[in-house]
Amino acid sequence: MNATKIEIYDTTLRDGMQGIEINFTLKDKLEITHKLDDMGIDYIEGGFPLANDKEEAFFNQMKKETLSHAKLVAFGSTRKPGGKAQQDAHIQALLNAETQAVIVVGKTWLEHVEKVLGTHPEENLEMIHDSISYLSAEGREVLFDLEHFFDGFKDNTDYALKVLQTATDAGAKTLVLCDTNGGTLPNEVTTIVGSLSGRGLASIGVHFHNDCGVAVANSLLGIYSGALQVQGTINGWGERCGNANLCAIIPNICLKTKEYTANVAANLSQLTALSRFVAEKANIIPEKRQPYVGEAAFSHKAGQHADVIAKAPQLMEHISGSLVGNTRRILLSELAGKSTIVEKLEKYGTFDKKSTQVDQLISLLKEKENAGYEYEAAEASFDLLIRKILGKYVPLVELNNYHLESFKTGNTLSKTVGRLFLTTSDNQVMGAGVGVGPVETLDQALRDAVKPFHPFIDSISLIDYKVRVLNPEEAAASKVRVFITSTDHQSNSWDTVGVSENIVEASWEAIVESFEYYYNNFVIPQ
Numbered sequence: 398m399n400a401t402k403i404e405i406y407d408t409t410l411r412d413g414m415q416g417i418e419i420n421f422t423l424k425d426k427l428e429i430t431h432k433l434d435d436m437g438i439d440y441i442e443g444g445f446p447l448a449n450d451k452e453e454a455f456f457n458q459m460k461k462e463t464l465s466h467a468k469l470v471a472f473g474s475t476r477k478p479g480g481k482a483q484q485d486a487h488i489q490a491l492l493n494a495e496t497q498a499v500i501v502v503g504k505t506w507l508e509h510v511e512k513v514l515g516t517h518p519e520e521n522l523e524m525i526h527d528s529i530s531y532l533s534a535e536g537r538e539v540l541f542d543l544e545h546f547f548d549g550f551k552d553n554t555d556y557a558l559k560v561l562q563t564a565t566d567a568g569a570k571t572l573v574l575c576d577t578n579g580g581t582l583p584n585e586v587t588t589i590v591g592s593l594s595g596r597g598l599a600s601i602g603v604h605f606h607n608d609c610g611v612a613v614a615n616s617l618l619g620i621y622s623g624a625l626q627v628q629g630t631i632n633g634w635g636e637r638c639g640n641a642n643l644c645a646i647i648p649n650i651c652l653k654t655k656e657y658t659a660n661v662a663a664n665l666s667q668l669t670a671l672s673r674f675v676a677e678k679a680n681i682i683p684e685k686r687q688p689y690v691g692e693a694a695f696s697h698k699a700g701q702h703a704d705v706i707a708k709a710p711q712l713m714e715h716i717s718g719s720l721v722g723n724t725r726r727i728l729l730s731e732l733a734g735k736s737t738i739v740e741k742l743e744k745y746g747t748f749d750k751k752s753t754q755v756d757q758l759i760s761l762l763k764e765k766e767n768a769g770y771e772y773e774a775a776e777a778s779f780d781l782l783i784r785k786i787l788g789k790y791v792p793l794v795e796l797n798n799y800h801l802e803s804f805k806t807g808n809t810l811s812k813t814v815g816r817l818f819l820t821t822s823d824n825q826v827m828g829a830g831v832g833v834g835p836v837e838t839l840d841q842a843l844r845d846a847v848k849p850f851h852p853f854i855d856s857i858s859l860i861d862y863k864v865r866v867l868n869p870e871e872a873a874a875s876k877v878r879v880f881i882t883s884t885d886h887q888s889n890s891w892d893t894v895g896v897s898e899n900i901v902e903a904s905w906e907a908i909v910e911s912f913e914y915y916y917n918n919f920v921i922p923q
């Protein structure tokens with residue numbers, strides 16, 4: 398039996414942008430569009446051309462660019478009540494976008510027709526028919542978005558079916574059933590979508606939101622009930638609780654079902670990189686626990702479990718992470734078994750459980766953990782420990798001294814100025830910085846000193862900083878543990894740790910290790 402091909406429709410650039418904290422510049426949108434195209438996504442919804450100048454500029458720019466696989470889609474609504482499609486600003490904006498496909502949103506729920514639109518049921522059907530038939534006569538592939546379809550269907554099935562039939566008759570290529578408020582449960586999806594087959598309707602698509610935490614499940618059940626297109630966003634971002642997460646839907650379709658496949662299957666190993674690229678553009682720290690593409694998706698805690706992983710990974714993992722471009726991570730802790738350490742050392746060669754390096758690392762790890770360090774979330778710092786044991790560590794800087802001063806006058810913001818002296822590549826240098834707090838100041842001063850000798854430092858940024866108090870009962874004399882996450886704005890991000898009774902000192906340690914990790918792994922020839 399040949400697997401049925403499911404169309405993947407991405408709306409990250411439109412619905413995804415409605416999400417909290419999600420913002421893309423025009424340049425971001427263009428770059429994301431090309432990445433989605435490279436991935437083999439079938440439809441890319443670029444935005445709402447009438448919304449603002451940025452959206453319009455996006456479509457204007459895309460007129461000059463070509464996509465190798467995807468169809469670009471412009472989003473808009475049906476014409477206004479009482480007008481004509483030819484004269485409607487929304488419809489004209491869709492045409493002016495000059496995309497191969499357009500998606501037109503219309504009302505299905507009678508209460509919305511009457512209370513929100515302020516018109517009568519027949520005029521709503523007219524608006525749908527007029528808009529779709531006009532746009533298809535103008536040569537566009539038209540997808541029709543049925544807003545609040547599931548609520549509308551439950552409220553008045555006859556009317557919802559009339560809307561579907563009207564859009565089909567008008568020439569819509571796909572009828573997209575939208576769960577606009579995200580309130581539909583999986584069993585309802587099966588019943589409602591299943592009831593549409595055999596009615597001579599156009600092809601069905603589904604669009605779910607995650608307000609009940611079941612958007613991915615609903616999307617899959619939509620497919621099992623006959624939908625041939627699934628809509629969603631990268632990382633599941635979108636309004637309120639988000640949209641159906643394509644980073645889970647895509648591998649579920651391609652790896653978990655025998656009956657279905659998708660064009661993206663050929664590029665599945667790009668999925669993790671795509672997820673992180675979009676997160677980087679949105680300036681959002683990737684969700685570690687995200688299925689398939691999260692950093693934790695194929696991570697295992699040390700000890701017995703890691704022993705099994707080393708021998709028979711298929712017994713502990715539902716798929717191999719490499720299929721979606723993710724990697725297995727063995728987490729460290731003082732419970733670390735020797736096999737975990739052996740696996741960690743693999744990057745540097747083959748080591749036996751009985752080798753002295755393994756023993757040395759285990760005792761160093763225990764000593765560090767007793768002092769308050771934790772390496773599970775700071776693998777870059779652990780990598781430096783390994784390098785030190787193996788004699789493969791090249792220090793980037795040697796500190797002579799630093800000096801920081803924080804001050805505040807009246808109601809102005811506090812400021813910290815700092816100066817440091819250090820040795821880098823045999824040069825004695827000084828650096829200075831001004832920041833709001835000590836971490837920003839140290840980071841700036843370090844860059845200032847090192848940059849002339851190591852320009853790579855400019856390509857790295859610190860993106861997250863966390864502090865934990867280790868022994869709060871000691872109050873003012875307590876130790877703190879600092880974690881820093883850094884990125885090279887490509888696909889690499891890494892975490893380092895510092896521990897001290899002095900928060901500035903702990904931060905300094907984590908900052909220096911962040912730069913040294915990058916220096917040792919990506920700058921010095923290996």
Ligand SMILES: [Zn+2]
Nearest residue numbers: 412577604606
């Ligand atoms: Zn939506």
